[in-house]
Amino acid sequence: MRFCRGFLNFSSIDYVLITKIAAMKILVIEDEPDMLDNMVRSLRKEMYLVETAVTYDAAIEKISLYNYDCILLDINLPGGSGLDVLNQLKKLNKTEGVIIVSAKNSLDDKVAGLELGADDYLPKPFHIAELHARVKSVLRRRKFDGNNLLKLGNLLVDPEKHQVWVDEKELVLNRKEFYILLYLATNQGRLVSKTALAEHVWGDYIDEADNFEFIYSQIKNLRKKLKDYRADIEIQAIYGIGYKLFIP
Amino acid sequence: MKLLNYTTGYFAAILLVVLSAWAGLFYYNMLDEIYDSMDDGLENQKILVMQKAAIDSTVMGRKKFDDGYYRIREIPAPTTKKPKDIYQDTLMFMQNEQDFEPVRMLTTVFRHQNRYYELRVITSMVEEDDLIEDLLYSLLWLYLGLLASILILNNFLLQKIWQPFYRLLNHLKYFRLEDSRQITPEPTNILEFQLLNQTIQKLLHSNINTYVSQKTFIENAAHELQTPLAISLNKLELLAEGNNLQEDQLTQIGSVMQNLERLTRLNKSLLLLSKIENNQFGQEEEVNINQLVQKVINDFSDQAAYREITVTLQENTVCQAKLNPDLAAILFVNLIKNAIIHNHAGGEVNIQIQKNEVVIQNSGSNQPLDAQKLFTRFHKNAASPGSTGLGLAIAKAIADLYRFRLTYAFAEKHTWTIHFHEPTA
Numbered sequence: 001m002r003f004c005r006g007f008l009n010f011s012s013i014d015y016v017l018i019t020k021i022a023a024m025k026i027l028v029i030e031d032e033p034d035m036l037d038n039m040v041r042s043l044r045k046e047m048y049l050v051e052t053a054v055t056y057d058a059a060i061e062k063i064s065l066y067n068y069d070c071i072l073l074d075i076n077l078p079g080g081s082g083l084d085v086l087n088q089l090k091k092l093n094k095t096e097g098v099i100i101v102s103a104k105n106s107l108d109d110k111v112a113g114l115e116l117g118a119d120d121y122l123p124k125p126f127h128i129a130e131l132h133a134r135v136k137s138v139l140r141r142r143k144f145d146g147n148n149l150l151k152l153g154n155l156l157v158d159p160e161k162h163q164v165w166v167d168e169k170e171l172v173l174n175r176k177e178f179y180i181l182l183y184l185a186t187n188q189g190r191l192v193s194k195t196a197l198a199e200h201v202w203g204d205y206i207d208e209a210d211n212f213e214f215i216y217s218q219i220k221n222l223r224k225k226l227k228d229y230r231a232d233i234e235i236q237a238i239y240g241i242g243y244k245l246f247i248p
Numbered sequence: 249m250k251l252l253n254y255t256t257g258y259f260a261a262i263l264l265v266v267l268s269a270w271a272g273l274f275y276y277n278m279l280d281e282i283y284d285s286m287d288d289g290l291e292n293q294k295i296l297v298m299q300k301a302a303i304d305s306t307v308m309g310r311k312k313f314d315d316g317y318y319r320i321r322e323i324p325a326p327t328t329k330k331p332k333d334i335y336q337d338t339l340m341f342m343q344n345e346q347d348f349e350p351v352r353m354l355t356t357v358f359r360h361q362n363r364y365y366e367l368r369v370i371t372s373m374v375e376e377d378d379l380i381e382d383l384l385y386s387l388l389w390l391y392l393g394l395l396a397s398i399l400i401l402n403n404f405l406l407q408k409i410w411q412p413f414y415r416l417l418n419h420l421k422y423f424r425l426e427d428s429r430q431i432t433p434e435p436t437n438i439l440e441f442q443l444l445n446q447t448i449q450k451l452l453h454s455n456i457n458t459y460v461s462q463k464t465f466i467e468n469a470a471h472e473l474q475t476p477l478a479i480s481l482n483k484l485e486l487l488a489e490g491n492n493l494q495e496d497q498l499t500q501i502g503s504v505m506q507n508l509e510r511l512t513r514l515n516k517s518l519l520l521l522s523k524i525e526n527n528q529f530g531q532e533e534e535v536n537i538n539q540l541v542q543k544v545i546n547d548f549s550d551q552a553a554y555r556e557i558t559v560t561l562q563e564n565t566v567c568q569a570k571l572n573p574d575l576a577a578i579l580f581v582n583l584i585k586n587a588i589i590h591n592h593a594g595g596e597v598n599i600q601i602q603k604n605e606v607v608i609q610n611s612g613s614n615q616p617l618d619a620q621k622l623f624t625r626f627h628k629n630a631a632s633p634g635s636t637g638l639g640l641a642i643a644k645a646i647a648d649l650y651r652f653r654l655t656y657a658f659a660e661k662h663t664w665t666i667h668f669h670e671p672t673a
Contacts, residue, residue: 032475038482103474125478125512128485176550191489195509203547214554239495240502241488 056080075102127196153232166229184245193242290354412436537567616658
């Protein structure tokens with residue numbers, strides 16, 4: 001029986017639960033109406049306060065007037081380039097939490113964007129699950145200095161130290177099992193497609209592997225460990241699509 | 249062959265012919281002139297002897313050359329009315345040289361007091377062999393001297409006059425379309441070079457323009473296709489998240505998503521392929537192939553384990569190659585993934601890293617693959633309908649871009665060899 005270490009004191013609030021990030025303000029700068037609709041819908045499901053801008057000018061106006069915790073920025077905008085928006089943010093000293101979301105997937109834009117202070121670069125098409133993972137990762141790093149734990153029922157996950165506890169008892173997972181759990185936990189209650197999971201855990205090139213059946217064996221191991229430790233979460237397979245983590 | 253050596257070679261050959269011909273002509277002309285003046289001298293001496301003989305009878309007694317340059321012998325009256333003077337070359341023993349040396353001899357007949365005498369006058373002659381030898385040596389020195397001066401002059405001139413040309417050549421050598429740096433040719437007064445500079449600038453300019461517009465086109469195409477794909481996929485994901493769907497409906501949605509994902513992969517692969525073929529990957533660096541292969545094997549370890557395939561790596565040496573690191577990764581991902589996927593359960597993949605090549609062997613079907621069509625686009629193995637049929641085409645395009653050799657052979661196992669450049673010393 002291994003009990004959690006002394007620094008974990010559940011009675012005091014020296015950590016911030018990720019569920020608290022719900023009230024975060026997010027600006028989505030995207031000109032494609034359907035794309036914008038998808039992003040806004042799925043972000044609102046996470047209880048974020050979401051605002052939108054569909055043109056370069058609207059984006060400049062919003063960023064000048066308000067502060068956001070995270071900005072999703074498209075590069076191709078009517079009236080100007082997303083990189084210029086980034087430039088403007090840099091002048092205002094507000095580049096914190098910018099994720100470039102671009103269909104161009106061009107190396108030049110990525111390099112330029114990251115050099116201008118953007119936090120991350122997410123090429124289109126992306127999976128909704130990946131969008132949430134990136135947004136949460138940015139919020140965690142920027143707003144809580146990475147000092148936060150994720151609580152799911154009787155399960156506690158430390159995303160930075162790669163540790164998991166069930167009822168204060170450490171659950172030892174291998175690297176891939178941990179990433180699967182974290183990714184599913186980040187998208188708690190939502191459907192995560194096999195492809196999204198494979199790309200996130202196994203890397204960029206795995207999407208060419210044509211067949212994601214090998215994921216199943218990892219999920220099986222993870223489920224067994226969770227069951228052995230009596231974690232009150234469940235990973236449900238959604239036939240033909242992927243998996244969903246939920247607290248029954 | 250360098251321009252300098254080329255022209256010098258031509259000059260050397262031409263000079264050899266010209267100088268030889270000239271030497272022959274010169275030799276015969278000179279000899280002719282020498283004989284002419286010797287014969288003139290002999291004739292003059294003949295007249296002098298005959299005049300002397302008319303007043304001094306002792307002259308007639310000189311029957312031998314002993315201490316003089318002539319001898320006189322009485323002969324019976326000649327048959328011909330007026331015998332001709334005969335000039336000839338002969339040998340005579342020379343006291344100073346203690347050897348027989350060539351002399352020029354004039355033999356003539358004259359009448360004195362109704363008696364006929366044969367007069368022979370000699371004069372020492374040019375030693376032809378010595379003359380030829382001297383001439384040859386002089387010519388050799390002249391030839392070498394000329395060659396040396398041509399070499400020096402050429403070197404000097406090439407450096408001086410051809411400088412703009414060589415500068416341009418050097419610029420062109422390091423010119424790459426993906427670098428936006430333009431070539432600025434050196435100003436020159438030589439008309440041909442001015443023309444060359446202008447033409448090359450024009451050519452490069454139009455090439456750069458074409459390249460840029462093509463690049464923009466590819467990026468726009470990617471943008472235009474990726475966005476609708478992204479929207480559709482995300483909409484389906486949102487739809488599937490709704491809790492009010494039947495299993496049957498979810499299966500249908502899953503199938504649509506799979507096909508859209510396949511379309512996305514196809515689109516990405518095609519864009520990648522055209523980007524490779526348009527040489528739009530800059531930044532080559534020395535890539536450690538060992539580390540890369542280890543990483544790729546590690547990335548695919550779960551898939552290999554799932555298919556019960558044993559992957560072995562034999563590193564005989566450290567292998568390095570100069571290429572874009574992203575393309576290097578794509579190359580090995582495609583080759584190794586190919587070896588894992590087109591395999592049977594319990595099969596094996598053996599990878600060997602040599603000094604300058606990587607050999608990937610995999611078990612699989614017992615039939616050799618069609619080597620002709622293997623690397624063409626959309627050539628698919630019937631056993632894996634989900635593949636895009638572009639993986640090997642991409643690997644081949646990367647190999648072609650860097651002039652690596654990617655070959656396939658079948659001997660019990662399927663063998664893929666990627667051969668890098670010989671290391672440049």
